[in-house]
Amino acid sequence: MTRLAGWGRFRPVEARVARMRSEADVAVALAAGGPVIARGNGRAYGDSAVSPGVTLDMRGMDRMLAFDPATGVLVAEAGVLLSEIIACLLPRGWFPSVTPGTRYVTLGGAIAADVHGKNHHVDGGFGAFVDWVEVMGPDGRVTRAEAGSDLFSWTVGGMGLTGVILRAAIRLRRVETGWICQETRATAGLDEAIDVFEGAMDAPYSVAWIDCVTEGPHLGRSLVMLGRHAGVGDLPAARRRDPFGVPRKRRLTVPLDLPGLALNRWTVGAFNAAYYRLGARKPGPALVPWDSYFYPLDAIGDWNRIYGRRGFVQFQCVLPEDSARRGLHRLVEVIAASGQGSFLSVLKRFGPQDSRFAFPRAGYTLALDFPAHDGSLDLMQTLDRITLEHGGRFYLAKDARMPRAVLEAADDRVAAFRAMRAATGAAGRFVSLQSERLGL
Amino acid sequence: MSGRVQGPVLILGATSDMARAIARDFAARGCDIQLAAREPERLEADRADLVTRYGVGVTLHAVDALDVDSHAGFVAGLPALPRVAVSAIGLMGEQAENAADMTRAATILRANFEGPASLMGVLANAMEARGSGTLVGISSVAGERGRASNYVYGSAKAGFTAYLSGLRNRLAKKGVHVVTVLPGFVATRMTEGMDLPARLVAQPEEVGAAVLAAVEKGRDVIYVRPVWRLIMAIIRALPERVFKKTSI
Numbered sequence: 001m002t003r004l005a006g007w008g009r010f011r012p013v014e015a016r017v018a019r020m021r022s023e024a025d026v027a028v029a030l031a032a033g034g035p036v037i038a039r040g041n042g043r044a045y046g047d048s049a050v051s052p053g054v055t056l057d058m059r060g061m062d063r064m065l066a067f068d069p070a071t072g073v074l075v076a077e078a079g080v081l082l083s084e085i086i087a088c089l090l091p092r093g094w095f096p097s098v099t100p101g102t103r104y105v106t107l108g109g110a111i112a113a114d115v116h117g118k119n120h121h122v123d124g125g126f127g128a129f130v131d132w133v134e135v136m137g138p139d140g141r142v143t144r145a146e147a148g149s150d151l152f153s154w155t156v157g158g159m160g161l162t163g164v165i166l167r168a169a170i171r172l173r174r175v176e177t178g179w180i181c182q183e184t185r186a187t188a189g190l191d192e193a194i195d196v197f198e199g200a201m202d203a204p205y206s207v208a209w210i211d212c213v214t215e216g217p218h219l220g221r222s223l224v225m226l227g228r229h230a231g232v233g234d235l236p237a238a239r240r241r242d243p244f245g246v247p248r249k250r251r252l253t254v255p256l257d258l259p260g261l262a263l264n265r266w267t268v269g270a271f272n273a274a275y276y277r278l279g280a281r282k283p284g285p286a287l288v289p290w291d292s293y294f295y296p297l298d299a300i301g302d303w304n305r306i307y308g309r310r311g312f313v314q315f316q317c318v319l320p321e322d323s324a325r326r327g328l329h330r331l332v333e334v335i336a337a338s339g340q341g342s343f344l345s346v347l348k349r350f351g352p353q354d355s356r357f358a359f360p361r362a363g364y365t366l367a368l369d370f371p372a373h374d375g376s377l378d379l380m381q382t383l384d385r386i387t388l389e390h391g392g393r394f395y396l397a398k399d400a401r402m403p404r405a406v407l408e409a410a411d412d413r414v415a416a417f418r419a420m421r422a423a424t425g426a427a428g429r430f431v432s433l434q435s436e437r438l439g440l
Numbered sequence: 441m442s443g444r445v446q447g448p449v450l451i452l453g454a455t456s457d458m459a460r461a462i463a464r465d466f467a468a469r470g471c472d473i474q475l476a477a478r479e480p481e482r483l484e485a486d487r488a489d490l491v492t493r494y495g496v497g498v499t500l501h502a503v504d505a506l507d508v509d510s511h512a513g514f515v516a517g518l519p520a521l522p523r524v525a526v527s528a529i530g531l532m533g534e535q536a537e538n539a540a541d542m543t544r545a546a547t548i549l550r551a552n553f554e555g556p557a558s559l560m561g562v563l564a565n566a567m568e569a570r571g572s573g574t575l576v577g578i579s580s581v582a583g584e585r586g587r588a589s590n591y592v593y594g595s596a597k598a599g600f601t602a603y604l605s606g607l608r609n610r611l612a613k614k615g616v617h618v619v620t621v622l623p624g625f626v627a628t629r630m631t632e633g634m635d636l637p638a639r640l641v642a643q644p645e646e647v648g649a650a651v652l653a654a655v656e657k658g659r660d661v662i663y664v665r666p667v668w669r670l671i672m673a674i675i676r677a678l679p680e681r682v683f684k685k686t687s688i
Contacts, residue, residue, distance in 0.1 A: 019632060021457075022485070060457070063489035074492075077485070088493045 004055060007304055008045040009311035010372050010400045013433070015050055020079070021060035026164050027140045029056055035431035038164045040106030041081060044113065045314045046400025047433035048159055056164060058108055064088065065167070072172040073131060078108025078165045083298075085172075090290070091244050094172040095229070097129035101346075103295050108165040113397035114157035114358035116365075118205035118227065118294070121197075121351040125360050127156030128353075129171045135163040138429040142166060154420055157358025159396050161421060161430050161440055177243035179230040180205070180293040183285045186276070190220025190332060194325055194364070197224065197349040204228040205293075207348050211276055212332055212341035212368055213269045220332045221276060222347060227293060234287065246289035253301035257309045269341075297344075307371045315380050316367035316395040317387040318350055324364040327390030331366060331383060338379050342369040357417050359395045367398065377401060396434065404439050414440070445656050447471025447496070450522035452503060452559055453529035455482055457628035458578060461648030462526055467494040469652070474518055476501040505529045505555025506547075515562045524655055525563045526576040527556045531593075532630050538592035545592045552596035557603045564607050564616065571615040574655050577604040578621045578647075581663070584672045587688055608660060619654045620661045623647050624668040640667065 005012035017039075020026050029036055035053035042049060049055065058079035066075040072094055074085065082096055083103040089095075100115040109115075111133060114125045123129075132146045133155055143163075145151035155162045187193040193208055200206050205227035210220055232243050239245070297303055304312070319327040328347070335341050345368040352362045370376035384406045387394065393410040394402060408414055417440060421427035434440075449466040451459050454475035463473050467490045475483045480500040487498040503514050515521070531551040538545045560575055567573030582590055583597030601620060608618035625631060625641040642664045650664045663669045675688065 019629070021629070022482070063485045064492040065485060065488045067492050084493075 004050050005311065006046045006048065006050070006400060007043050008313055008369075008372070008400055009304055009307070010046065010313055011311070013050060015055050016053070017055045017057050019057045019060045023061075023136070023142065023166055025060075026056065026136050026166065029054060030136065030138070030140050030164070030429070035429060036164070037430060037432040037435075038078070038108060038112070038160045040079065040109030040112075041104050043102055043105045043109065044397045046398065047437070048113070048397060048399075049109070050433045052431060052433060052436060058106060058164075061166065062106075072174060073169055074172055075167065075169045076107055077167050078106060078111075080107050081105065082107070082110065086290075089172060090175070090178055093174055093176070093244070095175045095290070097171055097173045098123060098126040099294055100126075101295065102298055103291075104298060107168055107170070108160075111156055111165055111168055112158060112160045113395075114355065114360065115397070116348075116350070116360050118207040118348065120353075120360055121201060121206065121349045122204060124351065124353050125157075125355075125358060127355070127358060130156065131169040131171065133165055134167040135165055137163045138425040153356045154417070157355055158417075159357075159435070159440075160432065161417075161435055162424070162426055163430060173229075175229045176232045177230045177235055177239075178246045178290045179235060179239075179243070180227045180288045180290060181230045181234055181285060182225055182227045182288045182293060185224045185226070187222045187224060189218055190222070190328060191325070193220060193222035193224055193347065194328070196222075197347075197364075200224070200226050201349070201351075207346060209275065210332070210345045210347040210366070212335045212345040213339075214273075215333075215336045219336060220328065223276065227288075230287060236287075246291065249291065249299055252299065254303055254305040257305050307369070310372045312369050313372050313376065313380065313400050314367060314369050314398040315383050316365060316398040317383070317392045318359065318361055318363050318365040318395070319387065319390050319392040320361065320363040323390040323392075327386060327392060328364060328366060330386045330390070334382055334386065335368070335379070338375075340370055340376055340379055344369045357413055359393070359397070361393070363392075365395075367395075396438075399434065402438065404437065407438050445469055445471060445652065446523045448474050448520055448522045448524075450474040450476060450518065450525040450563075452476050452525065452527045452556070453505070454486065455479070456528050456530070456630075457644040458623070458626060458647045459526070459528035460486060461644035462528065462651050463490060463648075464493070465648040465652040466524070467496045467498075470494070470496060471524070472497040472499075474499050474501060474522060476503040476514070478502065478504050503559070505559065506550055508554065508558045511558050511562045515559075515566060521566050521570060522563070522573070524574045524576065525560070525567075526578070526651065527560055528578045529556045529559075530578065530580075530630070532590070533593065535588075535590045535592065548592050549596045549599075552593060553599040553603070556600055560604070560607065564611060564618075567616045568611055568614045573615075574617045574619065575604075575607065576619045576621060576651055576655060577601075578623065578651075579604065581622045581624050581668055581672050584622070585675055585683070589688070617655075617658055619651070619659060621647070621651060621654070621664070622661065622668065622672070623664045624671075626664070640665065640671075 001014045002017045003012045004015035037051035038056045039049035061077040061079040064076045098117045110126045114127045116125045134144045136142050203226040208222040208224040210222045348365050350360050353360045449471045451463050454477045480502050483500050490498045533548050579601040580597040582594035583601045604620045625636045654662045
């Protein structure tokens with residue numbers, strides 16, 4: 001038995017974990033008959049990848065099987081990390097077409113959560129660049145599900161609940177350099193931030209850090225960061241000979257759990273004010289290495305420990321286009337008034353996406369962390385309610401505590417998902433603590 | 441040998457977690473890799489992985505550590521005599537079974553001592569004739585002192601450690617270097633499910649990095665996590681009349 005939780009380290013449980021090194025290992029684990037769930041690198045925040053039965057640690061299946069430099073298609077096992085894909089293929093001029101805010105996620109996890117990146121408004125989610133997935137079903141049979149097939153569309157965003165993702169083929173993006181041309185725009189408030197997003201729908205990447213602490217006229221002031229992959233011509237002459245080389249950063253690690261009091265309304269408020277001023281002081285264009293642009297937090301190992309022993313919870317919802325402006329105002333007002341605003345609050349425009357069960361849809365997504373305690377859990381119930389009032393829905397890869405009724409009210413796709421699970425025999429076989437809690 | 445490592449690199453017992461990590465580290469240096477195991481068909485995905493990640497040449501070979509008579513033919517049949525040969529062959533079994541069943545115990549002794557020693561011996565002779573090469577034997581801290589909890593495995597590893605030490609002594613002036621690796625606890629299939637203190641458990645990737653560094657720097661005996669040097673010094677220093685009453 002191992003003590004296991006998600007990245008938020010919230011409510012860990014004693015769990016049975018078995019390392020999978022091959023398809024045969026997965027078949028043996030399934031043949032035992034009990035409930036299982038696949039786990040990648042444990043970066044889902046809540047209990048998505050903790051099974052009440054056996055949790056299958058897929059990191060042992062991390063082989064890259066083939067790469068075609070003519071098409072940019074990579075075939076790999078589910079347990080390979082995006083960081084390994086980048087280390088291997090960026091020097092050859094390829095980058096993941098969609099990447100979340102950490103590169104320490106597995107391929108299988110990225111598909112199961114249909115993760116999104118800063119380019120969702122243009123390109124859609126991770127699943128849009130997957131050609132096929134191979135899934136082991138409840139009977140141990142392996143099916144290669146091509147994009148567009150039933151099994152494929154349930155599996156992308158299906159949180160591992162259709163079967164165990166073993167392998168996939170993904171299309172990478174050609175890049176000329178390892179650098180990003182970034183432009184930062186400081187906005188005085190939330191409305192202006194939304195206006196900047198709306199005016200930048202053709203920017204390849206866009207994301208905003210949003211201040212959820214400050215109340216009053218500057219409510220929701222933001223730093224909107226736009227970006228595009230730099231071409232060789234964008235680099236200073238000295239860098240053109242090695243366009244994929246970027247300065248090596250020292251990786252810091254949080255060595256211990258900080259005391260719960262380290263983050264409070266004053267330290268977080270001071271951080272937000274300083275961060276905003278820093279960004280507002282030097283806005284405009286800049287050339288930024290790929291790792292600082294896409295993965296600022298990856299530079300700090302085990303950063304989840306700064307929230308202390310009780311861990312933290314993340315809230316992430318998406319609000320549809322027509323109600324997003326009103327809904328975001330309400331959400332940020334309530335968060336700022338609560339004094340619990342976090343220093344990692346992110347606002348992002350989503351483009352259209354129509355999927356069976358995946359999270360993204362056209363509109364705005366807001367994500368933020370809270371140290372786990374009674375006050376923040378109460379606040380999140382209020383945020384749930386505001387999200388529902390504005391027709392929004394929730395990101396299961398972040399969720400650790402949502403009640404079943406909230407999911408059902410938010411997402412009219414739940415019934416069809418349950419029916420699929422019952423019909424395929426996946427229900428009862430592929431089970432996470434989250435799927436139990438939400439009755440999926 | 442010191443300086444930049446050259447291939448090909450032969451990995452014996454290539455299906456193990458440590459072997460996979462070691463193969464990747466040498467392939468990342470641009471070395472061609474020869475993977476050998478009893479069932480080489482199980483290594484197809486690993487071959488594809490090394491080729492895809494590092495663009496090196498990879499060949500697969502069948503070898504049975506227990507079939508000593510086949511070892512000379514196995515080495516002669518390799519596409520090239522390796523520059524570096526790593527033995528990651530090992531079998532722990534269950535101590536209770538190994539203690540009760542002497543047939544079982546003999547298999548453990550042969551798989552951890554006789555087989556790897558025979559393969560290293562054949563390779564040593566060929567490398568000596570060539571006048572260059574590096575042999576790496578993955579032995580174990582369990583061989584440093586016999587303990588009730590795994591003395592069958594431990595005694596075989598003790599034999600292998602002594603064998604490597606002797607090879608190193610014999611070949612020191614012949615251009616062939618021998619590295620003994622005493623990994624300590626490593627998170628592998630072998631230790632899965634054991635309740636081990638997390639600070640003492642290395643990841644297979646740490647073993648890979650340590651082996652590569654040892655080959656490049658010409659080190660003789662390495663522990664993967666330095667704390668093990670201290671732990672084993674203490675365990676070796678305990679007087680027998682004290683040690684025999686402990687349960688470590």
